[in-house]
Amino acid sequence: xxxxxxxxxxxxxxxxxxxxxxxxxxxRLGVLEINPVQGLLLFNVGNNEVTAGELKSRGYYQGSNVSxxxxxxxxxxxxxxxxxxxxxxxxxxxxxxxGRTVRDxxxxxxxxxxxxxxxxxxxxxxxxxEITATLRQVERYWTEQIRxxx
Numbered sequence: 001x002x003x004x005x006x007x008x009x010x011x012x013x014x015x016x017x018x019x020x021x022x023x024x025x026x027x028r029l030g031v032l033e034i035n036p037v038q039g040l041l042l043f044n045v046g047n048n049e050v051t052a053g054e055l056k057s058r059g060y061y062q063g064s065n066v067s068x069x070x071x072x073x074x075x076x077x078x079x080x081x082x083x084x085x086x087x088x089x090x091x092x093x094x095x096x097x098x099g100r101t102v103r104d105x106x107x108x109x110x111x112x113x114x115x116x117x118x119x120x121x122x123x124x125x126x127x128x129x130e131i132t133a134t135l136r137q138v139e140r141y142w143t144e145q146i147r148x149x150x
Contacts, residue, residue: 025109031102033076038069042078042099043106049094051084078102 022036031039045055052066070093073079078099084090095103117123123131 021113022106022109025105029105031105034073034078034102038073038078039102039106041066041069042073042095042102043110045079045093045095045099046103047095049092051090051092053090073099 019036019040022039026032026034026036026039034042041055052070055066055070070079070081070091074081074093076098077096079093080096081091081093084092114128117128118125
């Protein structure tokens with residue numbers, strides 16, 4: 001159990017560090033009106049047109065405040081929004097040019113880090129594949145646990 005708890009702590013810490021890395025990049029570039037969570041949300045939306053529910057169901061975004069962040073990004077001009085023709089309660093969103101610019105900033109940051117990890121010998125491509133496969137297995141296990149409860 002000790003190793004499992006250490007792994008959980010590490011996953012949580014890595015997520016917070018990821019947000020700090022994005023925050024530092026935004027500060028370096030003068031992107032100050034959005035936070036790292038919103039930047040990551042823009043990155044994950046990418047070229048898609050989605051609803052808040054789809055963001056959660058597709059695994060792009062796990063936060064409970066997705067609606068708040070989408071509303072804020074629309075107000076700031078990083079996203080377009082439009083009511084769905086079929087279900088008027090749902091709103092579909094997509095990136096504006098400003099949103100695509102931020103998405104590209106985050107994408108370049110991630111590409112630089114991926115290359116840096118390999119070039120500096122922190123991990124190779126096979127290591128990244130192995131970590132990803134293991135984390136997907138944990139995700140599947142946890143998802144099954146949630147489904148089992150209900």
